[in-house]
Structure formats: structure tokens, C-alpha cells
Amino acid sequence: MLxxxxxxxxxxxxxxxxxxxxxxxxxxxxxxxxxxxxxxHAAILGVAxxxxxxxxxxxxxxxxxxxxxxxxxSLARRGHAMDTALGVLxxxxxxxxxxxxxxxxxxxxxxxxxxxxxxxxVSRSDLALIWAGAxxxxxxxxxxxxxxxxxxxxxELAIAAGIDPHRERQVxxxxxxxxxxxxxxxxxxxxxxxxxxxxxxxxxxxxxxxEVMAAMAALTGVISALAGLGTAWILDTxxxxxxxxxxxxxxxxxxxxxxxxxxxx
Amino acid sequence: MSLVSAQGVSVAYDDAVVLSHVDxxxxxxxxxxxxxxxxxxxxxxxxxLIGAVRPSAGRVTRxxxxxxxxVPQKLAIDPSLPMTVERFMHLPSRRNKGEVGEAxxxxxxxxxxxxxxxxxxxxxxxxxxxxxxxxxxPDVLMLDEPTQGLDQPxxxxxxxxxxxxxxxxxxxxxxxxxxxxVVMSASDRVICLNRHICCQGAPEVVSSAPEYRALxxxxxxxxxxxxxxxxxHAHDDCDHDCDHNHDVDREHTENA
Numbered sequence: 001m002l003x004x005x006x007x008x009x010x011x012x013x014x015x016x017x018x019x020x021x022x023x024x025x026x027x028x029x030x031x032x033x034x035x036x037x038x039x040x041h042a043a044i045l046g047v048a049x050x051x052x053x054x055x056x057x058x059x060x061x062x063x064x065x066x067x068x069x070x071x072x073x074s075l076a077r078r079g080h081a082m083d084t085a086l087g088v089l090x091x092x093x094x095x096x097x098x099x100x101x102x103x104x105x106x107x108x109x110x111x112x113x114x115x116x117x118x119x120x121x122v123s124r125s126d127l128a129l130i131w132a133g134a135x136x137x138x139x140x141x142x143x144x145x146x147x148x149x150x151x152x153x154x155x156e157l158a159i160a161a162g163i164d165p166h167r168e169r170q171v172x173x174x175x176x177x178x179x180x181x182x183x184x185x186x187x188x189x190x191x192x193x194x195x196x197x198x199x200x201x202x203x204x205x206x207x208x209x210x211e212v213m214a215a216m217a218a219l220t221g222v223i224s225a226l227a228g229l230g231t232a233w234i235l236d237t238x239x240x241x242x243x244x245x246x247x248x249x250x251x252x253x254x255x256x257x258x259x260x261x262x263x264x265x
Numbered sequence: 266m267s268l269v270s271a272q273g274v275s276v277a278y279d280d281a282v283v284l285s286h287v288d289x290x291x292x293x294x295x296x297x298x299x300x301x302x303x304x305x306x307x308x309x310x311x312x313x314l315i316g317a318v319r320p321s322a323g324r325v326t327r328x329x330x331x332x333x334x335x336v337p338q339k340l341a342i343d344p345s346l347p348m349t350v351e352r353f354m355h356l357p358s359r360r361n362k363g364e365v366g367e368a369x370x371x372x373x374x375x376x377x378x379x380x381x382x383x384x385x386x387x388x389x390x391x392x393x394x395x396x397x398x399x400x401x402x403p404d405v406l407m408l409d410e411p412t413q414g415l416d417q418p419x420x421x422x423x424x425x426x427x428x429x430x431x432x433x434x435x436x437x438x439x440x441x442x443x444x445x446x447v448v449m450s451a452s453d454r455v456i457c458l459n460r461h462i463c464c465q466g467a468p469e470v471v472s473s474a475p476e477y478r479a480l481x482x483x484x485x486x487x488x489x490x491x492x493x494x495x496x497x498h499a500h501d502d503c504d505h506d507c508d509h510n511h512d513v514d515r516e517h518t519e520n521a
Contacts, residue, residue, distance in 0.1 A: 028345045029343055029346040031343070146356065146357035146358060147357060149357070150356050152346070153340070153342070153348070153356065154337055154340050155317070156315070156335065156337045157335065157337055157340070159317040160315045160316075160334075160335030160407075161335075161357050201345075204345060204347065207347045208347050208349055208381070209348065209349055210346060210347060210348060210352070213347055
């Protein structure tokens with residue numbers, strides 16, 4: 001089955017959707033959308049660096065995404081407005097990445113594939129990495145879930161319960177970097193945030209608890225990935241953006257449904 | 266031994282001194298009300314006691330194994346986070362279902378268990394926070410302005426509830442309030458804080474019924490009392506005539 005590129009693409013999409021769902025919920029709850037974007041943009045710089053020094057793209061992206069995320073946090077702690085810190089580092093990392101790719105001697109790479117994803121070209125080893133990342137993120141989030149949730153609700157409440165909100169934030173940042181690193185091949189650096197936020201936002205109106213919201217976001221992500229791939233196949237459109245389009249349509253339907261339910265009463 | 270004690274605690278952010286040389290102890294089962302004007306450092310003081318803010322000087326000691334029930338001042342629930350009252354009670358750790366029901370019952374909000382936190386009124390939310398704080402039988406409850414936004418009968422009801430909880434569970438209560446002159450009548454001690462401890466003493470319980478009604482109206486069933494400040498010192502950092510009337514002494518407090 002893994003010999004078929006469509007089967008590999010589908011498995012890759014499902015793996016990324018599962019990893020992105022719980023992290024996406026935290027991104028929504030903590031209003032970190034722009035933070036997710038910045039971490040994702042930094043991935044391009046990671047791609048350039050790993051090609052330049054000849055290490056695996058996954059490792060390079062993970063390291064740079066993590067470094068940029070930690071730099072943003074430390075700039076914000078030193079008194080820069082969060083918005084400003086994000087704006088500077090997100091776009092600086094993207095610009096430096098694009099320049100570095102152009103400067104790489106003798107390397108011909110398709111930058112499009114990293115900006116918008118290239119899910120149909122996922123190899124067996126890519127697939128193994130994606131699923132390893134997805135399992136690691138899910139296990140980590142499951143393990144820290146009570147602390148992450150309490151710190152998200154209110155930092156003081158967390159401290160009074162013996163939980164360190166800074167530590168939880170670091171855990172979340174690390175998990176976000178892993179998601180970026182596994183998702184770049186599937187939807188690309190520019191659309192990773194969409195895969196984090198749209199399924200969570202679509203799940204929100206129908207969830208009464210955080211756990212249900214995360215589960216519904218995962219389901220939405222998986223449906224988007226599979227339906228998006230299928231649609232891309234039929235319409236011959238780029239797969240990554242098509243997946244995001246399907247997710248956006250589900251979000252629109254969910255909003256309309258919840259509005260209808262409220263007005264009816 | 267004391268549950269929590271602070272010795273010579275000072276807190277400064279950058280150049281602004283928020284607390285200076287505060288000595289304080291809480292004994293088992295006592296109710297301490299900390300009053301002070303806005304910017305007097307009383308919220309910071311409570312955060313120092315729970316360990317959320319580290320003092321820049323001095324020491325805070327907690328009894329080993331101390332269990333603190335904390336009720337934060339305001340909990341802005343982001344509407345993007347779905348959370349029922351029932352689920353909130355199990356945060357961070359899963360509790361016994363019976364214990365949760367009992368805590369909600371005790372504060373009078375058992376009927377709200379299935380509601381979303383974001384849909385509660387201020388008074389209901391305050392009670393849910395209190396219910397969560399008493400889970401696991403804490404040694405001390407710490408509350409940051411729990412009656413903010415409640416009217417006088419509402420505050421009185423909340424104070425009565427706290428008094429009953431102390432009576433039934435035997436926990437100490439440390440409560441911060443911005444009401445300088447009207448305090449919970451069951452307070453064993455009132456501490457007036459304005460970056461340092463200005464004065465402390467017992468509240469004056471107005472005993473005769475007509476006089477009480479004249480002061481507090483009806484519907485407060487003896488839960489409120491007067492605190493008379495006895496300030497016998499001047500602040501060093503006052504560069505104007507400082508009569509220590511904290512109500513009008515705005516310049517003095519608002520830059521804190």
C-alpha cells in the first residue's frame with residue numbers, strides 16, 4: 001500500500017492533522033495565531049540552513065523554528081510588545097531564509113514546495129518522520145494536558161496548584177516547533193497556521209469541554225486532509241492549498257450551523 | 266506553627282516599590298482581611314503568599330505540605346475555550362465526583378454544574394471559584410477581592426458563606442479587599458496595607474440593630490462591620506501634606 005503515492009500522501013495528511021489538532025486548540029485558546037505564523041515562517045530559514053550545511057530538512061526546520069519561537073518569547077519578556085517581536089522575527093526569518101536559499105551554491109531547490117507543501121512527493125522516510133513527530137506531540141500533550149490547560153486558563157491559578165506556567169509555555173512552544181517541522185512537507189510554511197487554527201475554530205461551536213473540542217478538531221483536520229487530497233486529484237489543483245480550502249469550507253458550514261442553532265433557540 | 270509567614274518582605278518592579286518590609290503571619294483557622302486602596306500592593310502581597318511573585322527581599326515560609334485554596338481576582342475566560350463548571354472543578358487533577366458535587370452544593374451553585382463558565386454572572390462565577398478552592402480541604406483559603414462587583418447584600422451573603430466554610434472546615438482565610446471601612450464582621454484581624462502595613466486591628470462590630478441597619482441597610486444580616494483606621498505615622502515618601510486619608514490620597518497611591 002505504501003508504494004502508492006496517494007496512500008502515502010493520505011497517511012501524511014492524517015498524521016499532520018492529528019498532531020496539529022490539540023496544538024491548534026491551544027493556539028486558539030491562548031490567542032497565539034500570529035506566534036504560530038512566525039514559527040512557521042522561520043521554517044524557510046531552517047530549510048535553507050539544512051540544505052546549506054547538509055543536514056536533514058526536518059532537523060534544520062525543527063531547530064530554527066524552536067530557536068525563533070524562544071527568541072520571540074525572550075524579546076517579549078524584555079519589554080518589546082509581543083506584536084512587534086513577532087512582526088520583526090517572523091518576517092526577518094522568512095526573508096533571510098529566501099535570500100539564503102538563493103545564495104546556496106549549486107543547489108537547485110523548488111522553494112514552492114516548502115512554501116506551499118508537496119504532499120504528493122512524500123517518501124516512506126518522510127512518512128516515518130511525520131508519524132514519529134505526530135505520536136511524540138500527541139503523547140507530550142496528553143501527558144501535560146492538565147497543566148497546559150490550567151496554565152492556559154489562568155497563570156496564578158496554575159501556580160497556586162503547583163504548576164509552573166513558564167514551563168508549560170515552553171512545552172507548548174516545543175510541540176509547536178515539532179508540528180511545523182512535520183507539516184512543512186504537507187501544507188508548506190505559509191499554510192501551516194491554517195491547519196492549526198481552522199479545524200479548532202470549526203470545532204468550537206459544538207464543543208462543551210476542551211477535550212471534545214480537541215477531538216472534533218482532529219476529526220475536522222483528518223476529513224479536510226482526505227477530502228482535500230481527493231479534490232486536488234480530481235480538479236488537478238495543488239494539494240496543500242486544496243486541503244486548507246476544504247477546512248475553510250467546513251469552518252464556514254460550522255459557523256452557519258451554529259448561528260442557525262442560536263437563532264432557532 | 267503558623268500556616269504562612271512573611272518576614273520583611275519587599276517587592277519592587279524596576280524602580281517602583283510595591284511592598285516594603287511587610288511582616289505577616291496566618292494562624293490556623295483565623296480570618297484575616299487585608300484592606301488597602303488601589304495600587305497599595307495588596308494583590309501583589311497575596312501573590313507573594315501563594316508563591317506567584319518572588320519577593321525582592323525578605324522571606325516567605327509555608328508550613329510543609331500546606332494546602333492553599335486560591336480564588337483569583339478576575340478570571341477572564343476566553344470565549345474560544347469551552348469549559349463547563351463541572352469540568353473546571355476537575356482542573357488540574359481529577360476529583361471524586363461526590364466531593365465536587367458537595368463543594369458546589371456548599372456554595373449554593375450545584376444547579377450550575379452543566380453551564381459554561383463564560384455564561385455565568387459575576388456572583389455565580391465567584392462561588393464556582395470558591396467551590397473549586399475548597400476541594401481537597403485546604404489549610405488556608407486565599408481570596409483576591411472576591412466581592413468586587415457585588416452589591417452590599419451580595420457581599421454580605423458571600424461573607425456569611427465564607428464564615429460558614431471556616432466554621433465547618435476549619436480553614437484559615439486570607440482575603441484582600443478594596444473596601445477600606447466596611448469589612449467582613451467575622452474577620453479576626455484587619456490589616457491595612459499601603460505598600461507597608463499601615464495599621465492593624467479588630468473590626469468594630471456594630472451590635473445594636475437600628476444602628477447597624479442605618480449603616481448597612483437590610484439584607485446584610487450582620488455580616489459587615491466597620492474598620493477604624495488608626496494611622497499614627499507619616500509616609501517618608503510623601504512630599505505633600507499627608508493626612509493619611511487613603512480615600513483621597515490618590516497621588517500617593519496611583520503611581521504604584
